Amino acid sequence: MTGAMADKKMALLWLKIAVVYLVVGVLYGIVMAASHQYVFRSVHAHINLLGWASLALAGLMYHLYPVAARSLLGRLHFYLHNGGLPVLLVCLHFYAGGMRQLEPVVALASVIVGLGILAFAVNVMMNMKVALPAGGIDSV
Numbered sequence: 001m002t003g004a005m006a007d008k009k010m011a012l013l014w015l016k017i018a019v020v021y022l023v024v025g026v027l028y029g030i031v032m033a034a035s036h037q038y039v040f041r042s043v044h045a046h047i048n049l050l051g052w053a054s055l056a057l058a059g060l061m062y063h064l065y066p067v068a069a070r071s072l073l074g075r076l077h078f079y080l081h082n083g084g085l086p087v088l089l090v091c092l093h094f095y096a097g098g099m100r101q102l103e104p105v106v107a108l109a110s111v112i113v114g115l116g117i118l119a120f121a122v123n124v125m126m127n128m129k130v131a132l133p134a135g136g137i138d139s140v
């Protein structure tokens with residue numbers, strides 16, 4: 001597989017994972033609203049913002065700047081964010097439902113996701129400096 005092909009596959013992987021979170025977030029919101037269990041609204045927000053929105057934006061940015069996707073920071077971002085987020089969401093759901101003993105796991109998973117986002121932020125500053133071609137996104 002060529003480098004360009006691998007870059008596109010990685011960007012698509014980010015976007016496909018983001019779409020999974022979009023579907024989960026919408027369904028979670030529907031169930032939450034139908035059952036009037038608004039105690040879970042923080043979980044719903046985390047699914048949509050850290051899952052759908054953040055991962056979709058990262059996928060688009062990594063598509064436009066493949067050097068950032070290939071970097072160690074890009075790989076750290078992928079594994080930290082996608083490793084920590086499911087743990088965070090599942091534990092946050094049960095924590096919001098009253099299982100307070102999960103607080104340390106929620107905290108640890110939050111730190112893991114936060115480190116992934118920090119890796120992304122540093123990656124943006126270090127590896128996304130080159131302007132897009134004159135043709136814009138279509139020529140990338």
